[in-house]
Amino acid sequence: MAECKSCVTLMEEWLKLTKASTTVKVDATLYPSIVSDLRYLVHMMLDIAFAVDYVSRFMEDLREDQWATMKRLQCYIKGMVDHGIIFPKTGGSRLQLTVFSDADMAEDIDG
Template sequence: MTECKPCVTLMEERLKLTKASTTAKVDATLYRRIIDGLRYLVHTRTDIAFVVGYVSRFMEDPREDHWAAVKRLLRYVKGMVDHRIIFPRTGESWLQLTVFSNADMTGDIDGRRSTSGVLVFLGSVLIS
C-alpha cells in the first residue's frame, strides 16, 4: 500500500460490517498482522481507536468487505502521518479538558451489543 492514495476519513459513513458476510475470504494471517500493528499504533494515534476496535471484531474469519475497511484505515494513516498535536505554552491561558461520551444502542449487527465512543477536547482558555 506504499503507492496508495491517502484519504482524510477513517471509514465510510454508516458502515455496517457483519460476521455473517458472504463476500470472499481473505488471508486471515495477513489481516491479523495488520490489525495487530494498528492496535500498537493506537497508543500514539488515538484517533483510529474506534475503527481499529471495529475491524478487530472480524479477525476470526475476515472477508473482503472487512479487508476494504482495513485498507481505507491504512490509507487514512498514510494521509495523516505528518499531522501532530501541539500544545503551545502561553502565560495568558490555561488548558481546559472537555469530554463527551455516547453509545449506539444495539448497533452491532451480530450480537446486538452497544458500541460506545468518547470525544475529548483539550483547549486553551484565556485567563481574564
C-alpha cells in the same frame, strides 16, 4: 499499501460490518499482524482507536468488505503521518479538554 492514495476519513459514513457477512472470503494470513501493528499505533494516533477495535473483530473469518475497511484505515494513516496535536503553553490560562462519547456503541450489529 505503500503506493495507496491517502484519504481524509477513517471509515465510510454509516458503515455496518458484521460477522455474518456474505461477501467473498479473503485469505487472512496478514490480517492479525496488521491489526497488531495498528494496536501499537493507537498509542500515538488516538483518533484511530475506534476503527482499529472495529476491524479487529473480524480476524477469525475475514470477508472482502471487512478487508476493504482495513485497507481504507491504512490509507488514512498514510495521509495523517505528518499531522499531530499541539498543546501550546499559554500564559496563566488553563487548558480545557472537552470529550464526547457514543453511547449506543455506534449501533453495533454484533453487539
